[in-house]
Amino acid sequence: MTEFLQHLVNGLSVGTIYALIALGYTMVYGVLKLINFAHGDVYMVGAFSGYYIAHALGAGDRPTLPKALAVFVGSMVVCGALGAAIERFAYRPLRARPRLTALITAIGVSFLLEYGFQLPSFGLTTQPFPPGPTPRFFPQPFARVSWSLGGVELSNYDVVSFAVAFGFMLLLQLVVYRTRFGRAMRAVSFDAQVAGLMGINVNRVIAGTFVLGSVLASVAALLVAGSRPTINPLMGLMPGLKAFVAAVFGGIGNVPGAMVGGLVLGLAEEYVAGYLLSSYRDAIAFAILIVVLLVRPEGLFGRVRAEKV
Amino acid sequence: MRIARALPLAVLALAGCPKQEAPAGPQPILFGHVGSMTGNEATFGDSTDKGIRLAVDEQNKRGGVKGRPLAVKTLDDQGKPEEAAVAATRLLTEDKATVLLGEVASSRSLAMAPIADLDKVPMVSPSSTNPRVTKDGAVTRPYVFRVCFIDPFQGTVMAKYARDTMKVSKVAILRDVGNDYSVGLADYFAAKFKELGGTIVADQSYKAGDQDFKAQLTAIKGKHPEAIYVPGYYTEVALIARQTRELGMQQPLMGGDGWDSSKLYEIAKGALDGSAFSNHYSHENPSPVIQDFVKAYQARYGSVPDGLAAAGYDAARIAIDAIQRAPEVSGPAIRDALAATKGFQGVTGVITIDADHNAVKPAVVLKIQDNAAHYATTINP
Numbered sequence: 001m002t003e004f005l006q007h008l009v010n011g012l013s014v015g016t017i018y019a020l021i022a023l024g025y026t027m028v029y030g031v032l033k034l035i036n037f038a039h040g041d042v043y044m045v046g047a048f049s050g051y052y053i054a055h056a057l058g059a060g061d062r063p064t065l066p067k068a069l070a071v072f073v074g075s076m077v078v079c080g081a082l083g084a085a086i087e088r089f090a091y092r093p094l095r096a097r098p099r100l101t102a103l104i105t106a107i108g109v110s111f112l113l114e115y116g117f118q119l120p121s122f123g124l125t126t127q128p129f130p131p132g133p134t135p136r137f138f139p140q141p142f143a144r145v146s147w148s149l150g151g152v153e154l155s156n157y158d159v160v161s162f163a164v165a166f167g168f169m170l171l172l173q174l175v176v177y178r179t180r181f182g183r184a185m186r187a188v189s190f191d192a193q194v195a196g197l198m199g200i201n202v203n204r205v206i207a208g209t210f211v212l213g214s215v216l217a218s219v220a221a222l223l224v225a226g227s228r229p230t231i232n233p234l235m236g237l238m239p240g241l242k243a244f245v246a247a248v249f250g251g252i253g254n255v256p257g258a259m260v261g262g263l264v265l266g267l268a269e270e271y272v273a274g275y276l277l278s279s280y281r282d283a284i285a286f287a288i289l290i291v292v293l294l295v296r297p298e299g300l301f302g303r304v305r306a307e308k309v
Numbered sequence: 310m311r312i313a314r315a316l317p318l319a320v321l322a323l324a325g326c327p328k329q330e331a332p333a334g335p336q337p338i339l340f341g342h343v344g345s346m347t348g349n350e351a352t353f354g355d356s357t358d359k360g361i362r363l364a365v366d367e368q369n370k371r372g373g374v375k376g377r378p379l380a381v382k383t384l385d386d387q388g389k390p391e392e393a394a395v396a397a398t399r400l401l402t403e404d405k406a407t408v409l410l411g412e413v414a415s416s417r418s419l420a421m422a423p424i425a426d427l428d429k430v431p432m433v434s435p436s437s438t439n440p441r442v443t444k445d446g447a448v449t450r451p452y453v454f455r456v457c458f459i460d461p462f463q464g465t466v467m468a469k470y471a472r473d474t475m476k477v478s479k480v481a482i483l484r485d486v487g488n489d490y491s492v493g494l495a496d497y498f499a500a501k502f503k504e505l506g507g508t509i510v511a512d513q514s515y516k517a518g519d520q521d522f523k524a525q526l527t528a529i530k531g532k533h534p535e536a537i538y539v540p541g542y543y544t545e546v547a548l549i550a551r552q553t554r555e556l557g558m559q560q561p562l563m564g565g566d567g568w569d570s571s572k573l574y575e576i577a578k579g580a581l582d583g584s585a586f587s588n589h590y591s592h593e594n595p596s597p598v599i600q601d602f603v604k605a606y607q608a609r610y611g612s613v614p615d616g617l618a619a620a621g622y623d624a625a626r627i628a629i630d631a632i633q634r635a636p637e638v639s640g641p642a643i644r645d646a647l648a649a650t651k652g653f654q655g656v657t658g659v660i661t662i663d664a665d666h667n668a669v670k671p672a673v674v675l676k677i678q679d680n681a682a683h684y685a686t687t688i689n690p
Contacts, residue, residue: 003527003531006523006527006530006556007524010521010523010524011524013523014521132347133347133349133387133388134348137575137576144555146557148557151557155555228520228521229576230520230548230576232518238518269524273528275528277514279486281524282516
């Protein structure tokens with residue numbers, strides 16, 4: 001039983017990360033019908049910007065709450081700006097082109113970030129930038145305190161991580177369903193052309209969606225890097241793909257679906273690795289994708305919308 | 310348009326210009342080193358390169374080999390087998406290296422070995438321990454050598470240490486499934502450990518680059534082992550050690566020479582205290598051969614040489630020794646001299662190359678205390 005509960009704790013902590021990244025995929029797909037494959041790499045940039053800010057503040061030696069907050073906010077700002085820039089320079093010029101063009105561009109942006117970060121350092125900064133392929137070690141944001149509840153190990157990192165992740169998901173829910181921007185976003189998602197005719201600034205809504213998704217990715221990255229401190233330029237690859245699976249599972253384009261999808265995927269992986277065979281851990285995500293596409297292609301919460309011709 | 314067409318021509322013309330001839334003097338003998346200078350195992354390549362360069366510079370001070378100076382050219386493979394193959398090809402075709410040195414990781418050496426054989430250039434791996442590096446099926450690769458022991462022996466060493474010194478009988482294994490070295494070592498360890506009367510209570514796996522190992526560790530925890538064998542590379546091992554402690558498990562971890570890096574302690578932050586791993590040498594060994602090397606290395610680089618630096622140093626010295634004994638500086642002649650190496654006094658022990666091109670020599674076990682490795686024991690083959 002303790003083992004089962006421990007797996008639950010571990011699975012939720014991985015699942016919340018997938019959920020946060022999946023939200024970015026699903027929102028962008030919602031407004032643009034584009035699968036933004038560079039999203040996993042925005043997550044990687046989130047971890048690295050946190051790393052550089054932490055070093056600039058000297059947070060590695062003496063972690064304090066204001067410094068941790070500065071790292072958090074700073075990294076969110078960097079990622080938000082990156083998301084807006086990617087949308088502006090990579091996707092907007094191609095919006096009128098066939099969807100495949102944008103998809104291939106997304107893969108190009110992903111490679112640009114992954115391999116750009118692996119270039120040798122320019123040597124202009126004290127912390128080498130670009131970082132190169134050697135992993136870096138993320139400084140600990142705050143001291144670790146852990147509790148053993150009847151054999152189940154829980155730490156303040158897990159608690160903070162859950163709280164922050166769920167806090168941001170609630171906030172997103174509020175933004176999407178309770179604000180003018182959210183209403184505009186849903187309108188663009190429903191029909192961008194008509195939304196534009198109704199006076200909604202479609203470009204601004206799409207840019208805002210990218211910013212929102214990228215900020216969530218940076219939150220996910222910092223939560224991961226705080227407790228599992230090695231970061232490298234390819235770290236976004238696997239989580240990105242798995243979060244994509246989570247988004248498809250929940251019904252791509254559907255915000256609550258991405259959250260549920262992420263949590264289910266995290267738990268499924270955890271229980272498969274824990275009780276069956278750990279080599280199947282990565283396989284399970286893609287097995288889920290295949291099953292979903294076969295049985296319910298629109299995903300758990302997705303709605304089938306007739307193609308308008 | 311005209312400029313666009315003329316440009317490639319100009320480049321061609323420039324490239325075609327005869328290069329400035331090197332100043333008079335004999336042509337240097339080139340060692341091509343393929344190493345992971347960056348990437349997940351960056352300290353492996355870095356340490357090995359430092360060891361190789363130390364050996365080569367010492368020899369150059371003594372007047373080089375056969376009246377010719379030695380030179381080293383290092384290419385980075387970023388820790389990727391496909392890059393190692395590219396680097397080896399470049400060193401052999403572009404730079405005409407006389408001897409190929411590298412790699413540390415078996416997966417990468419396996420990518421280079423067929424290239425060395427094809428070009429008939431001897432390759433000396435300082436520390437790849439997987440048997441398949443020098444043996445392709447039943448056939449020994451003619452041009453591939455190594456100056457370290459192999460995994461059947463390394464696995465046996467830790468199994469013996471676990472049974473005889475640590476006195477444990479229930480061990481769990483956590484292996485890197487995508488890594489030839491890790492899988493081989495885990496298998497040899499398990500076989501010997503069972504033979505010595507122990508039981509393997511769990512056999513879990515991970516993939517290099519994973520960051521979360523808690524699923525596997527929780528499953529291992531439920532089986533109550535007395536120790537966990539993790540034959541991986543230092544980046545993941547350090548994270549595994551931390552997460553083991555985070556799950557409230559106090560068992561010691563055991564591993565192989567892939568642990569040997571200063572980064573291990575930097576990431577693990579004390580989580581590995583009480584753990585042990587097999588290695589090529591210990592810098593604490595008072596033998597004058599080792600202490601002279603440690604002193605020279607420290608004077609030059611300001612850090613204590615790890616096992617991979619020592620293995621790199623030995624690889625270069627064995628190659629130098631073979632070139633000296635070879636009747637001429639050619640691939641086949643150096644290969645024959647390498648194969649005939651007997652009783653060579655290296656830093657990592659007395660090295661004799663056997664029929665399968667492996668070095669036969671003892672291994673040491675290092676125990677981690679206060680976040681640093683200390684000599685525990687030597688185990689002979």
